[in-house]
Amino acid sequence: MKNDIIKKSKQIAIPNNTQRKKVDKIANQVFSLVNKEAKKQKAVVSVHFGGSYAKETWTPEKIDIDIFVKFKKTTSEKNFEKVGKKIGFDSLKKFKPYVRYSEHPFVEADIDGVGVNVVPCYDIKKGEWKSAADRSTFHTEFMSEKLTGSMKDDIRILKCFLKINGMYGAEIAKQGFSGYVCEVLVYYLGSFENVLKKISKVKNNEMIGESPRKFESPIVIIDPIDRNRNLGAAISIQNVT
Template sequence: MEGLGGWNELRDEILRRITPSREEEESLCRLCSRLERDITRLLEEAGIEGVAEVHGSAARGTWLAGEKDIDLFLILDPKYDRTIFQKALDVVKMYLGSGWVEAYAEHPYIKSVIDGFDVEFVPCYKVEPGKRLYSATDRTPLHTRFVNENLSPERRGDVRLLKQFMKGIGVYGAEVKVGGFSGYLCELLIICLGSFEEVLLRASNWKRGESIDITGKWREDDLRRVFKNPIIVVDPVDPSRNVASAVSDTSAWTFVAAARSFLEKPREIFFFHEEETNPASLLEDLRCRDPPILCILIPDESPPVPDILWGQLYKAEKALSGLLERRGFKILRSSPWSDEVSRHIMVFEVESVEIPSTMKFMGPPVEMVEDSERFLRAHLKADSTITGPWIEDARWWVGMKRKYKDARKLLNEALSRDGRGIGIPRILNERIKKGFKILLNDEIKDLLEGDFIRFMVDFIRGRPVWLE
């Protein structure tokens, strides 16, 4: 393939690094077999008709070296109502004894660490292909069957390459935090398009509404009419579903741009890169930074599950950016960060923390009689009016005194009153009521540890590491 000189050697090296060793495979298989056997037996002893099966990448042979994740599904007879899910999980709790955490998505599931593996126990109903689904998780066993029947053993390496490429550019994972490509979507892309290189070649030319329909049941224009996503990949086990529905615009077009750059010059940095994590160097960059960076620290003793948390963080980011913009503060970039345990930080890069105390405010066209009268009543004798109103071209204008010329004061007052009034989601607003801090540039020095350092290095750089 043109433009991929030297890629074959690099390809082999990356595959060597991301393919699990025989020891890893044996360790995974032993634990999977034990869990399937034990939980199936306990379900039977509890009088529950169902079996425990491992699904996800561990069952499809596409997991990456170093990953220690197991998805164990409790596949139950659909004759039961939803209360059976909790009863099945009670069996799991009894088996685990302690050290488990109950989480919630569409319905509850259990997370635990067993022999160094992160294991999720997920209840679902047994369904046949083409039949009614009772819950969203019912699809997963069907996904495993489809992938194992259609993905050849030699193409599992291509799936791993695609997953690692997406991890390297930051678009891997369908969770709310990432808004990217799921493992199942990566598998489907390889099944449909044939190889890692072919997926990138096709992606480099994608346009909005790009569609892939392995089922052949849709007309292309109908797909674009029904699904408003940047990428559409029809689920072969449920043709009414777009597997790529979680992929955000940012993730979709990051993948497209990275594919183009890789095809022009393949490099290891697309797959692996280590951020410099020197706090002293980062603080030096922040000390006199222009444009400045504002951070809002929100402590949280009991954060919600990650998907809910990140949904709240993104909504809060949008609300705060909107508030700043409406008051005349220009936002260059913004992003939330969280350790998902005890603290969340909203990060804003602004043109300036302080803006002029006056502003030129546009009124209505003079020909609009009622609007003009309202504008004049509001501004002719207002305390905030510094100069005007006057007519310029066809409109009324007025020079006004700003209420806020310091972004920190604006944010502090808005959040201290009640964040709900500016669009802060309920759960996050409750945390903000208990306390928050607004920090400028190197005032974040006490926060610089662990993953937040890597996040800030990446944020300050402001461009993908693979972009030359």
């Protein structure tokens, strides 16, 4: 049964050339639109791809392209939200954009089955976090440098394996593994198979990674770009036993 699930995960996890070309075309089109609008705003420093698209860990069944708009760190929270939404709506106006909320609002649209998110963040140094999205560009930079091609494919397989088993997603209803947690686990442990072996044997409160702090959660997974952060805090004990 387990081998059948792994085989199925491999079949659906890795995008083919046609899928890659489609997503790349949409990504480049939208990036150009966002960059054009961002250049009109004095508070904006730069625009970057982020998330699973930038790290090449996206899976074909649910594709999201994240575009991060970096604001000067002196930008007020009011302008940060206002200008961030304006850039998102103006750049995606052809695609029926709408607002979604995390810590701060961001703009999302669906383009031919591909989700596009325009997310504001601050241009800060590592550790000087002002918004929840600020770590994302550091995550992208780190993983782009550290992950090999086979590790990227193993992350895709891990995501699909967890989805099939109902263990994927950090939202309260799931209390499972987020996409970034999948990336971090494969980075620390080296492969999809090693992650499965580790998770199946993990002890309560066991730490994966290194941190000067102690954490209380069924599994402790340290963010490699912020060693004071436990990525496993949202994962329920049911999903690691």
